[in-house]
Amino acid sequence: MLTNEQREKLIARAIDAYHRAYAPYSDYSVGAAVLTKSGEVYDGVNVENAVYPLTLCAERVAIFKAVSEGEREFSALAVVTRNGGTPCGSCRQVMAEFARDMLVLVADLEGKVVGEYTVEDLLPDAFGNADLDEALP
Numbered sequence: 001m002l003t004n005e006q007r008e009k010l011i012a013r014a015i016d017a018y019h020r021a022y023a024p025y026s027d028y029s030v031g032a033a034v035l036t037k038s039g040e041v042y043d044g045v046n047v048e049n050a051v052y053p054l055t056l057c058a059e060r061v062a063i064f065k066a067v068s069e070g071e072r073e074f075s076a077l078a079v080v081t082r083n084g085g086t087p088c089g090s091c092r093q094v095m096a097e098f099a100r101d102m103l104v105l106v107a108d109l110e111g112k113v114v115g116e117y118t119v120e121d122l123l124p125d126a127f128g129n130a131d132l133d134e135a136l137p
């Protein structure tokens with residue numbers, strides 16, 4: 001459970017990151033910040049490319065930064081867009097890999113929370129490592 005102060009700080013980090021997004025093609029900037037269970041915060045922005053499919057979302061950039069620093073457990077993720085857009089399907093799957101019970105706060109640029117979910121809400125019955133174990137001979 002996050003305190004109001006933790007929620008506000010996480011959203012503030014995502015808003016801060018939003019302004020560093022690299023989105024010259026869509027002009028749809030996204031900022032994200034993920035809070036680890038160890039108390040660290042990693043932020044991310046969407047990074048687009050002239051070869052469009054190479055674009056990576058802010059949520060995955062934040063999570064991959066954290067994972068590359070050795071983090072594996074997450075409490076909450078805030079994502080900020082100008083209109084409160086929700087995470088895409090690919091990001092939901094990446095979130096489910098690490099933390100199905102993670103809180104996901106969707107906010108606008110003013111920091112107003114327009115949606116609040118768990119990863120399980122966003123991607124029920126996600127495919128995961130347990131499914132692979134069952135598939136092994």
Ligand SMILES: [Zn+2]
Nearest residue numbers: 057087088091
């Ligand atoms: Zn995404």
